[in-house]
Amino acid sequence: MTALLEVSGLEATYGASQALFGVNLRVDAGEVVALMGRNGMGKTTTVKCLCRMMPASGVLQFDGQDLSRLPSHRAARLGIGLVPEGRRCFRDLTVEENLTAAARPGAWDVATVGQLFPRLAERRTQRAASLSGGEQQMLAIGRALMTNPRLLILDEATEGLAPIVRQEIWAAIARLKRDTGLAILIIDKTLSELRQISDRGVILTRGRSVWEGPFDALSPDLAHRHLGV
Numbered sequence: 001m002t003a004l005l006e007v008s009g010l011e012a013t014y015g016a017s018q019a020l021f022g023v024n025l026r027v028d029a030g031e032v033v034a035l036m037g038r039n040g041m042g043k044t045t046t047v048k049c050l051c052r053m054m055p056a057s058g059v060l061q062f063d064g065q066d067l068s069r070l071p072s073h074r075a076a077r078l079g080i081g082l083v084p085e086g087r088r089c090f091r092d093l094t095v096e097e098n099l100t101a102a103a104r105p106g107a108w109d110v111a112t113v114g115q116l117f118p119r120l121a122e123r124r125t126q127r128a129a130s131l132s133g134g135e136q137q138m139l140a141i142g143r144a145l146m147t148n149p150r151l152l153i154l155d156e157a158t159e160g161l162a163p164i165v166r167q168e169i170w171a172a173i174a175r176l177k178r179d180t181g182l183a184i185l186i187i188d189k190t191l192s193e194l195r196q197i198s199d200r201g202v203i204l205t206r207g208r209s210v211w212e213g214p215f216d217a218l219s220p221d222l223a224h225r226h227l228g229v
């Protein structure tokens with residue numbers, strides 16, 4: 001089977017400082033894969049390379065096409081939807097304007113995003129700046145879905161949110177997996193939630209992939225050694 005996303009030997013630098021030394025990662029259609037590692041190990045840098053927000057070397061393929069030389073808007077057009085760390089949205093635009101600004105044709109539109117996140121439907125005409133942190137995160141996910149991606153990348157989508165709001169976000173991701181079969185690459189600090197939702201995990205340590213496999217194979221010893229939990 002052709003992988004939807006295939007990354008191998010990925011290397012990247014910030015100026016003179018090398019951050020990635022060999023990341024290998026594969027996501028098949030319909031799969032949820034967790035990208036894990038302690039702080040500063042290269043998860044967000046990997047995501048930036050996938051979304052073509054920084055140069056990288058190595059194999060970087062999406063649906064069999066070479067991504068490595070594409071500008072970021074072309075990567076988005078191929079079907080990579082990013083929910084960036086820090087839940088960025090246009091603060092002065094309304095919820096609906098934020099969503100429509102990201103729209104590309106497909107099953108996801110303002111109505112279907114509103115079904116996934118009823119709170120966004122209720123706040124359709126409110127400015128994004130007036131939303132709570134959790135609602136802004138829902139809006140960031142909604143914006144990525146509006147691009148009708150084939151791969152959704154979630155970078156720390158539950159960070160800094162109250163437990164009850166985190167549960168809402170996890171429930172929405174579980175619904176996406178169950179109802180749409182969307183391929184998802186997910187970065188998060190909560191191992192227990194990742195374990196429940198992901199088909200496989202990949203661990204990065206100092207810019208390298210050091211472990212890959214199903215969560216059942218992630219022993220407490222490995223989790224302690226590579227994730228500090």
Ligand code: ATP
Nearest residue numbers: 014017018019037038039040041042043044045046
């Ligand atoms: P976190 O969980 O803290 O977000 P991470 O695994 O996503 O961590 P990255 O943000 O990818 O880690 O960082 C990988 C390495 O690259 C770190 O050593 C970090 O200091 C470095 N780095 C990240 N962003 C920059 C930057 N803009 N300029 C220089 N170095 C950077």
